Structure formats: C-alpha cells, structure tokens
Amino acid sequence: MASRQSPVTRDIAKVMNRADITRRLVARLENEEAVVGGIGHTNFDLWASGQRPQNFYMLGSMGLAPSIALGVAIAQPQRRVFCLEGDGSMIMHLGSLGTIAMVAPRNLAIVLLDNGIYQITGGQKTHTSHCTDLVGIAAASGIARAEWARDEAHFEAWVDRALAEDGPWLIGVRTDNAPPAGVTDRDPVRIRERFMVGLGVRK
Amino acid sequence: MATESPAKTPWYDTVLAVLKANQVEIVAYVPDKVLAPLIARLHADPYFTMIPVAREEEGLGIATGAWMGGKRTIILMQTSGFATLPNVLASLVIACQIPAILMISERGTMGDHQLAQAIVCRTLVPTLQTLGVEHHRITRPDETEFICDRTIQQAYKTQAPAALILSPLLTNNPAWK
Numbered sequence: 156m157a158s159r160q161s162p163v164t165r166d167i168a169k170v171m172n173r174a175d176i177t178r179r180l181v182a183r184l185e186n187e188e189a190v191v192g193g194i195g196h197t198n199f200d201l202w203a204s205g206q207r208p209q210n211f212y213m214l215g216s217m218g219l220a221p222s223i224a225l226g227v228a229i230a231q232p233q234r235r236v237f238c239l240e241g242d243g244s245m246i247m248h249l250g251s252l253g254t255i256a257m258v259a260p261r262n263l264a265i266v267l268l269d270n271g272i273y274q275i276t277g278g279q280k281t282h283t284s285h286c287t288d289l290v291g292i293a294a295a296s297g298i299a300r301a302e303w304a305r306d307e308a309h310f311e312a313w314v315d316r317a318l319a320e321d322g323p324w325l326i327g328v329r330t331d332n333a334p335p336a337g338v339t340d341r342d343p344v345r346i347r348e349r350f351m352v353g354l355g356v357r358k
Numbered sequence: 359m360a361t362e363s364p365a366k367t368p369w370y371d372t373v374l375a376v377l378k379a380n381q382v383e384i385v386a387y388v389p390d391k392v393l394a395p396l397i398a399r400l401h402a403d404p405y406f407t408m409i410p411v412a413r414e415e416e417g418l419g420i421a422t423g424a425w426m427g428g429k430r431t432i433i434l435m436q437t438s439g440f441a442t443l444p445n446v447l448a449s450l451v452i453a454c455q456i457p458a459i460l461m462i463s464e465r466g467t468m469g470d471h472q473l474a475q476a477i478v479c480r481t482l483v484p485t486l487q488t489l490g491v492e493h494h495r496i497t498r499p500d501e502t503e504f505i506c507d508r509t510i511q512q513a514y515k516t517q518a519p520a521a522l523i524l525s526p527l528l529t530n531n532p533a534w535k
C-alpha cells in the first residue's frame with residue numbers, strides 16, 4: 156500500500172497558478188471545512204481568496220501547517236480539514252507525512268503547492284526544482300492517496316473526492332512564480348481567535 | 359486520586375491521573391528512557407490518543423491545531439528535544455497564545471555520563487526564561503500532583519504554554535523506588 160507509482164508524474168503535471176487553485180478549492184467548500192495555510196505565499200493566497208472564519212493563516216513555524224491541520228482533524232473528526240503547504244515548507248518536515256499516514260485521519264487533505272522555489276525569500280530553488288518528488292515521498296511515507304493533479308479540472312476532481320471519501324490525501328499541484336494575490340494581516344492572536352470561532356469552539 | 363502514600367505512588371501514575379483529571383487527551387511524544395514507563399501506561403489506557411511524532415516541533419503543531427479545535431495535548435520529550443523548539447514556541451505557540459503543555463525529562467544532570475546531554479541541559483531553563491514560559495522542576499513524589507495539576511490549569515486559564523521538568527531527583531532517586 157505504501158510506495159507505488161502515481162498515474163500523473165510531476166514532469167507532465169500542468170504548471171498552474173496558486174491563487175487560482177486556492178480559489179477553486181475554497182469555492183468547493185460548503186460545510187465549514189477548515190483550511191490551514193502554511194508560511195510563504197501559501198497563506199497570502201488563502202487570505203486573498205476570502206477571509207473565511209474557518210481559515211488559519213500560519214505566519215511563523217515554517218513547515219508545521221500539516222501538523223496543525225492534523226491537530227484540527229483529530230480534534231474535530233466530523234469536519235473536513237485542508238492544508239495548503241509550499242514545497243520549501245514541506246521539505247522541512249518530511250517526517251510529519253509519516254505521522255499523518257500513521258494517524259490516518261479520514262478527514263484530512265494536504266494540498267502541496269509546488270512552485271519549485273522559496274518564493275517569498277527571493278525565489279531560490281528548492282529540492283523539487285532539482286530532483287525531489289514530494290508526492291512520491293508522501294506515498295512512500297504511507298499516504299496511500301497521494302497524487303499529482305494533471306490540470307485544474309483534475310485538481311477539482313481530487314478535491315471532490317477528498318470531500319466525499321476517506322483520506323488522508325495529498326494532492327500535488329505544480330504552480331508558477333506569479334506573485335500572491337494579497338497580503339495576510341499579521342495579527343496571530345486575532346487569526347487564532349477568529350479560527351476558533353469559525354470552528355465553533357468559541358462564541 | 360489514588361495517592362494515600364505519595365512516596366509509594368510512582369510519578370508516572372500520578373502524572374497519568376492528573377492528565378485525565380484535566381482532560382488532556384492527546385499525547386504527542388518523542389521517546390526518552392526515563393519517560394518509557396509513562397509512555398507505556400498512556401499507550402495502555404484507551405482514554406489517550408497517542409501520537410509518536412518524528413520531531414518534537416510536530417507535537418507543538420498538533421497541540422496548536424487540536425486546542426483550536428477544542429482538545430488538549432501534552433508533548434513529552436527529553437532535554438535535547440526541547441532544545442529543538444525555541445523557534446516554534448516563539449513564532450507559533452507564544453505568538454498565538456496556545457496552552458501547550460510540555461513535559462521534559464531532564465537529562466544531562468546529576469550523574470549523567472553523556473557530555474552531549476550535559477551541554478544541552480544547560481540551555482533548558484535559560485531558554486524557558488528567555489521565552490517567558492512558565493516552568494517548574496518536579497523533584498518529589500509528594501509535590502508531583504500539585505505542581506502538574508496547578509500548572510496545567512494555569513496554562514489553560516491564561517492561554518499560555520507551560521513546561522513541567524522531571525528532575526532525576528524524582529525519576530532516578532532510589533529513595534522513591
């Protein structure tokens with residue numbers, strides 16, 4: 156079950172736009188699903204897609220967005236939880252993929268936004284520009300449902316499956332180096348408080 | 359709580375009871391030899407959701423997400439595990455006011471034979487002080503329940519992380535065995 160070939164490889168996956176992909180994801184959320192956006196430009200585009208109360212924008216702690224999303228998924232098993240994570244962030248915490256595979260939350264999906272660079276710090280290349288396939292690593296870590304999206308329609312089909320079927324999922328999306336569509340307000344306590352209200356934990 | 363004779367109740371049984379009494383249900387950990395009996399008992403008790411993580415930082419991420427979703431987490435680690443955490447404590451846990459509970463087995467002091475552990479150990483309390491994280495060293499069975507229970511309660515009431523340091527005086531002292 157662990158390691159096997161994904162039908163779409165990174166080489167043939169279309170290079171898409173992060174802001175557009177983020178909007179397509181959010182447009183399909185109808186049941187107050189939680190979305191955790193990682194450091195880098197990932198949380199910027201989540202912010203720009205509309206400030207849903209169920210969005211959490213992670214501003215520090217590079218690489219921990221999937222772990223935070225895992226915590227939410229464990230605490231609220233009836234809610235679907237999505238995580239948007241950049242490739243530079245993901246390579247910092249590869250072990251967390253194994254943790255997610257082992258805990259196996261049925262309600263968790265990670266959307267890997269792989270632009271091949273650390274865009275926010277000046278566009279330096281990450282390992283994925285050279286040789287590393289993060290969907291392959293996710294699959295080998297034990298996340299059985301790890302796939303590259305061929306194009307936008309294919310991405311939406313994976314999201315629909317992640318909304319309806321058991322996970323965990325990791326959906327790999329290749330993205331371009333267009334700038335983000337907005338800038339997140341930097342107020343961690345407000346972000347956290349709003350998210351807790353959005354999750355029904357706080358009034 | 360079953361503490362008629364505190365000296366006879368092993369520290370790990372006291373800790374387990376305190377966690378339950380405070381509804382701390384999720385346990386993330388990277389193992390440590392001293393923590394082994396606690397980890398084994400927590401695994402054996404279906405009340406707890408046990409998450410062995412690859413790095414201690416993940417535990418803080420899980421604790422943050424779980425607390426925002428309404429559940430309480432403790433992260434178990436040794437001194438060297440704590441030494442990996444300042445960035446995540448500062449930029450996530452303290453910045454967002456997350457009541458993450460850390461339990462740290464204090465290695466590298468009071469007779470440890472490993473120089474590496476001893477050097478790392480010197481960073482523990484100064485780092486906690488620099489970050490302004492509430493921390494207490496537990497040295498005796500008869501203070502274990504009080505310190506753990508009150509510290510955990512205060513962490514949730516004040517929405518701040520807290521560190522419980524298990525001294526060798528508690529965990530490796532023939533007087534309590």
Ligand SMILES: Cc1ncc(C[n+]2csc(CCOP(=O)(O)OP(=O)(O)O)c2C)c(N)n1
Binds near residue numbers: 193217241242270
């Ligand atoms: C531990 C740590 N190291 C380095 C940084 C600096 N840093 C912040 S964001 C970032 C790049 C994030 O890259 P990626 O996740 O690929 O997102 P992108 O910028 O491409 O959107 C870096 C290196 C940091 N915040 N924390």
